[in-house]
Amino acid sequence: MPLRFELVTPARLVRSEEVHMVVVPGAEGEFGVLEGHAPFLSALKDGPLRVYRTAGSTPETLEIRGGIAEVGDSGLTVLAEDVEEQTAAG
Amino acid sequence: MASLKELKNRINSVKSTQKITKAKQMVAAAKLRRAQAAAEAARPYGQRLSAVMASLAGKVTGDGAPLLLRGTGSDQRHLLVVVNTDKGLCGALNANIVKAAKVKARELLAQGKDVSFFLVGKKGRAPIRRDHADAVARQFDTSEVRNPGFAEARAIADELLTMFAEGRFDVAHLVFPVFKSALSQDPVVQQLIPVAASQGEAGAAGSGVVDYEPGEEEILADLLPRFVRTQVFAALLELAASEQGASMTAMDNATRNAGDLINRLTIQYNRSRQAAITTELVEIIAGAEAL
Numbered sequence: 001m002p003l004r005f006e007l008v009t010p011a012r013l014v015r016s017e018e019v020h021m022v023v024v025p026g027a028e029g030e031f032g033v034l035e036g037h038a039p040f041l042s043a044l045k046d047g048p049l050r051v052y053r054t055a056g057s058t059p060e061t062l063e064i065r066g067g068i069a070e071v072g073d074s075g076l077t078v079l080a081e082d083v084e085e086q087t088a089a090g
Numbered sequence: 091m092a093s094l095k096e097l098k099n100r101i102n103s104v105k106s107t108q109k110i111t112k113a114k115q116m117v118a119a120a121k122l123r124r125a126q127a128a129a130e131a132a133r134p135y136g137q138r139l140s141a142v143m144a145s146l147a148g149k150v151t152g153d154g155a156p157l158l159l160r161g162t163g164s165d166q167r168h169l170l171v172v173v174n175t176d177k178g179l180c181g182a183l184n185a186n187i188v189k190a191a192k193v194k195a196r197e198l199l200a201q202g203k204d205v206s207f208f209l210v211g212k213k214g215r216a217p218i219r220r221d222h223a224d225a226v227a228r229q230f231d232t233s234e235v236r237n238p239g240f241a242e243a244r245a246i247a248d249e250l251l252t253m254f255a256e257g258r259f260d261v262a263h264l265v266f267p268v269f270k271s272a273l274s275q276d277p278v279v280q281q282l283i284p285v286a287a288s289q290g291e292a293g294a295a296g297s298g299v300v301d302y303e304p305g306e307e308e309i310l311a312d313l314l315p316r317f318v319r320t321q322v323f324a325a326l327l328e329l330a331a332s333e334q335g336a337s338m339t340a341m342d343n344a345t346r347n348a349g350d351l352i353n354r355l356t357i358q359y360n361r362s363r364q365a366a367i368t369t370e371l372v373e374i375i376a377g378a379e380a381l
Contacts, residue, residue, distance in 0.1 A: 008134050008138055009240075010319075010323050011128070011131060011240060012132070013131065013135075026303055027303065027304055028303050039301065040300065041300055041301070041303070042303040043304060043308065066316070068142065070138075077138055079142070079316075081319075082240075
């Protein structure tokens with residue numbers, strides 16, 4: 001089952017897609033979000049956000065600064081103030 | 091009656107004015123599309139943030155709530171953050187914004203409150219100084235950047251938050267134009283600080299039991315400044331779109347006026363030219379008859 005993932009900055013909607021898993025740099029440690037994750041709200045620290053499109057694929061890394069992540073019924077929403085796109089590997 | 095040469099000069103000068111207004115109109119039309127796209131692109135962030143805010147604000151209430159949410163407890167000192175443009179040539183836009191700010195200020199003063207101003211953009215300075223010379227607390231300059239972006243919004247919001255933390259005001263209102271169409275941009279007054287969280291179960295995670303990390307209050311404390319920043323940013327974007335829209339309309343009118351004026355002047359020019367020819371002929375004929 002894919003996970004609905006949205007990455008939003010004040011300037012634009014960076015990503016809105018179905019992915020396998022996202023690893024988020026939470027304020028109290030990194031956590032991975034898969035489909036069916038319990039409702040969860042976390043502050044984020046500056047760091048890499050890794051997006052796994054399919055199980056076992058090479059992750060795409062996005063450098064994010066300042067934000068929060070919200071996991072709800074509708075999937076994962078990451079609100080970041082600034083996003084730097086790294087080389088899209090995978 | 092102006093001489094032929096004067097009329098000719100006049101027509102030429104109106105023509106070059108028309109060229110300028112026409113150019114400005116086209117520039118504004120092109121920029122408007124971009125500004126509108128930027129304003130639309132920024133909307134999802136604001137919406138999601140308010141949704142999270144709303145679901146969170148309902149949970150953290152009472153004394154535990156951060157200062158930004160519950161306010162200082164008094165509403166004596168008001169700060170009006172007035173967002174104006176840096177450039178003119180945009181019709182009555184700035185005048186309308188200033189008017190809205192002044193109406194709000196008068197209303198607050200009538201209630202016996204203290205009012206001060208935080209001005210963003212050049213064009214609001216002079217008219218607000220005229221009425222409230224001592225009340226201008228700070229002017230923020232955005233004239234050096236071409237398109238005020240999130241960096242400027244952050245700088246403005248951080249300054250406001252510092253002022254709030256220092257206890258220099260109790261309530262802040264944001265005065266900015268809302269872009270409706272190229273023809274209408276209505277200035278609105280919005281409460282900025284303390285944050286007015288819209289209640290309701292707008293949050294996507296509002297339904298079930300939600301885990302918070304680190305904690306509800308910490309997240310809220312982190313979120314509130316972000317929310318203020320986003321609001322300032324949204325205001326800047328609305329302003330940018332409004333400026334271009336108003337400019338386009340104003341310049342369209344100016345171009346049309348110039349066209350009318352040229353037509354009138356051309357008719358006048360032709361009439362006086364013919365009158366001059368007629369007079370000359372009459373003189374020649376009269377001279378010939380006298381011989």
